[in-house]
Amino acid sequence: MKIRVHTSRPWIPLGLAVVVLAGWVATPPAAAQIGELPDQCLRALPCCPPPTQVVTYEELVACGFYPQETRLECIVNVKQPSCYGGNGIDASGSFEHVLFCVDWNNDGVFGQNEVVGEVTLQMHNESAGGAGPWSYAVYRDMVPPSGPRTSNGNVGLTTTQTNGPTYHARAILSYDTAPTGCSFIPQFGNVLNFPIRLDPIR
Numbered sequence: 143m144k145i146r147v148h149t150s151r152p153w154i155p156l157g158l159a160v161v162v163l164a165g166w167v168a169t170p171p172a173a174a175q176i177g178e179l180p181d182q183c184l185r186a187l188p189c190c191p192p193p194t195q196v197v198t199y200e201e202l203v204a205c206g207f208y209p210q211e212t213r214l215e216c217i218v219n220v221k222q223p224s225c226y227g228g229n230g231i232d233a234s235g236s237f238e239h240v241l242f243c244v245d246w247n248n249d250g251v252f253g254q255n256e257v258v259g260e261v262t263l264q265m266h267n268e269s270a271g272g273a274g275p276w277s278y279a280v281y282r283d284m285v286p287p288s289g290p291r292t293s294n295g296n297v298g299l300t301t302t303q304t305n306g307p308t309y310h311a312r313a314i315l316s317y318d319t320a321p322t323g324c325s326f327i328p329q330f331g332n333v334l335n336f337p338i339r340l341d342p343i344r
């Protein structure tokens with residue numbers, strides 16, 4: 143048997159109730175704002191000049207080449223529970239940018255025309271109580287300039303004959319700010335150089 147307990151309700155003038163309700167609509171309670179709060183974390187750095195390639199928050203830990211898909215890949219470790227521009231997994235958060243370059247002419251310099259692609263990883267603050275670091279994977283399929291992938295530089299040939307020439311690649315991780323080129327030095331993030339071998343597609 144269910145027992146209902148009745149309590150006497152305090153008398154509230156109608157006008158006062160309208161005022162209270164209007165105030166609640168104008169300023170929702172804190173619980174209603176969860177997930178919409180801006181990230182209060184400021185990545186403060188000493189001055190001057192501020193250090194670069196700070197890897198306290200995120201870091202490229204390894205990169206490589208997957209020949210079968212002509213794909214450059216990297217592992218990005220996200221190390222902190224916050225400071226990623228938004229609270230909650232549904233927050234807009236921020237972006238971790240990774241730019242890939244390949245020194246196609248093997249002159250030891252990554253030129254502006256040797257960018258092969260960029261990928262962005264949307265990031266947010268930890269919201270489920272987990273403890274990092276968390277390892278994310280990013281990749282970018284690239285289209286080499288005519289030659290090295292299929293025919294050892296013989297422009298016009300479309301064979302898959304190649305002896306697997308070696309090239310040098312670079313990945314640049316930058317939080318929030320997209321790298322502007324292969325020489326970009328990120329403030330938050332880091333640069334990794336790594337050799338790759340363009341083995342034939344098997």
Ligand SMILES: [Ca+2]
Nearest residue numbers: 245249251253
């Ligand atoms: Ca070059």
